[in-house]
Amino acid sequence: MSQTPKVHVTELVLRDGHQCHIATRMRTEDMLPICSKLDAIGFWSLEAWGGATFDACVRYLKEDPWERLQKLRKALPNSRIQMLLRGQNLLGYRHYSDDVVQAFVQKSADNGVDVFRVFDALNDTRNLEVSIQAVKKAGKHAEGTISYTTSPVHDVAHFVGIAQELEAMGSDTIAIKDMAGLLTPQATVDLVKALRANVNLPIHIHSHSTSGLASMNLLRALENGAVMIDTCSAAFSEGASHPTTESMIAALQGTEFDTGLDIAAVQEVTAYFREVRKKYWQFESEFSGVDTRVLLNQVPGGMISNLSNQLKEQGALDRMDAVLAEIPLVRKDLGYIPLVTPTSQIVGTQAVLNVMTGQRYKSITNEVKNYFLGQYGKAPSAVNAEVKKLAIGDAEPITCRPADLLTPEMAKLTSESERFAQSEEDVLTFAMFPDIGKTFLQERIAGSLQPEPLLDKAAVNASASRFAPSEF
């Protein structure tokens, strides 16, 4: 590790990288063997937990996500472990009462998380306040996050306002989370400059390579005063994922933005993960390259693969383009919300319905109804009154912070889960996923956990080539 890196790097391969390219399926057993090498490189942090990994562990891998965290903590003694947290949603899909948020953050810190990147899909900072306070109370690093998007209402002033609120709440750093790859180099210049002028915190940039712009964005961000960048080992970089770690090290080497990191050391990590990735080939998305359609439809890479699976199940993959065209319209009806978990699912599912039923809003999901009822927080701008009427009639939306309406839940969750939860961590797992979490915990007790199987590519290819035309 260099003595004086001028730019700090967060390595994403243990979380966002495999979330983007193999649907979050990497197993802990495939992470641990390389951890000592990762640990020695000198990254500012390793994003390794949160986001969709908690869900994937419980749902598909039948791994205890808390155990993963403990194992990673032990295997990465010299590194900051970073997690992605969805504010008042934590890692679940609803708003939790403040006591659940506080318990979740505390347990995450206890088990090994050092840096909490906390965001809200609507950029409603009221949804971030309790978790940021909990992070600070746990003595950890709180990274308040701007969910970046583009719309007539999302101008630089709008984002500066959010960043100032995040600063006032006690954030240690500010992250620009460009989950869809919508940032352009020029927009990065404008945004980072304005943030630097109005906020006194280090700026950390996270930009997906979906549209092929992210590496240029990182360069521009650094030139304009950002000091932290997110990158991913070449084994899981680019496309829906992120600029390549080795490439950014090389790009910045010998300049005023030198990362101080050793390319060869990262190449070893990459060589390891290239082999690992092959094991998960069945989860590779068809849509993994650069796709600039995102610049028009604002659909994040991960969302595209979800939609693709959703449509495939309905035998309607050919409606993909129609759905991609519908998404920005739904988004506009909903007041131009950013598309990120859970709003990407909300908008995506409604867009699929609008296309598949042949009539927009003929069928409206409960999530959209709840959104119009204010249950997710404050819309970034005025919603479509007609659609709102279709969705909730004359019902009166709430205007307070959604969690203000929730009474403490930990006691109730604890008693509801007492037959299968063996720790507070288990209670929180149950809290995140009442159904699959409960099943997971019960099966663990019964010793009947069965991870989703991995298909053997060699076997498939062998049977394939036996049936290939004989001229090959």
Add this chain to the structure above:
Amino acid sequence: MSQTPKVHVTELVLRDGHQCHIATRMRTEDMLPICSKLDAIGFWSLEAWGGATFDACVRYLKEDPWERLQKLRKALPNSRIQMLLRGQNLLGYRHYSDDVVQAFVQKSADNGVDVFRVFDALNDTRNLEVSIQAVKKAGKHAEGTISYTTSPVHDVAHFVGIAQELEAMGSDTIAIKDMAGLLTPQATVDLVKALRANVNLPIHIHSHSTSGLASMNLLRALENGAVMIDTCSAAFSEGASHPTTESMIAALQGTEFDTGLDIAAVQEVTAYFREVRKKYWQFESEFSGVDTRVLLNQVPGGMISNLSNQLKEQGALDRMDAVLAEIPLVRKDLGYIPLVTPTSQIVGTQAVLNVMTGQRYKSITNEVKNYFLGQYGKAPSAVNAEVKKLAIGDAEPITCRPADLLTPEMAKLTSESERFAQSEEDVLTFAMFPDIGKTFLQERIAGSLQPEPLLDKAAVNASASRFAPSEF
């Protein structure tokens, strides 16, 4: 097309893009349907001929490359067609006499080439002079080219010297050909600045994305005075290929480097080629992502896939890393030649031999012997005297331009091919490839041309899934 683009874009999808990703296998029939859209976009030029396409047409596709050019010319009435020409090697693998070079350039111009990018693998500008003169005589655009590489001898002054010679020879523009993705943003700044200060020609940058740096390189090149960039439709971009056209348009839009091009129009081209690409899935390389090992071993992307095939045939794919480690050593022995056709093959094959025989230079190829004899031109710097001795003993290398030793050949080639060549173009095809060119021309007369078949992926997958484990 915009009225006043500030930056000129060359689209590579018809040549370098498919050369990098599907081993140059795209057929003319897959190019023509989209030509009217490509033609309307307003690219400065469309690279569509030369490089490995001539060889691939004759060897694999059983297409007449001259006919391809004629068809493209007709289908692209408003566009400059650009070709890549290997100087005195033309599109073959030896040095040709000047009359062959002159005839080849003239026929290329007659059949539709507007822009000739002319390079020499050794940067021996004596090997470029005759072709550049021929281009100018034909009234076409001559782009003199620097083959970029890194080595102790390849500093900025070295490249400036080459560029000045290319300018003196009558080049209209200067191309920086970073075929291996070795340029870094900082190296780009240094090189472009120096070229601008010492050469009075527009600078055109061509950088492969192999190491994940090319889009940043293009940005830096423009900032420092380059005015022409090479990009590729997203369908065949990134990795061993090039920055994505749509992404660069978006990155530059609204800045002082605006390309004036319409992203949506390019997206249509991309949508078309994404479908086309599927047809050629059997030619996709395993090594198509970002690979920064090139920054240490200087091996161009295309060379990696060739080596991979070579080793696969010998059942020795596991020696790939050893070969990649051997390449820079061979290159050093040969006076740090750039690695590009044909030197990449020369160095690659010798490196494979050095690894597979278990003893360096136990076996030495004729090409390496000829190289030491000066038959390719002047080495960039001193060669390894010991290896030279092993290769050629006490033989005296030539010091003149290799083609100076060749007498005119066209008459002889014409008479040798009179039974199967029906035009001067055919004679030139025969000149490029005495064996496969002759066979091609004979089979064409016999009506027995058989293009290499394409494997049907759906059929393969269907048989595969029938044999997949039943839980899937």
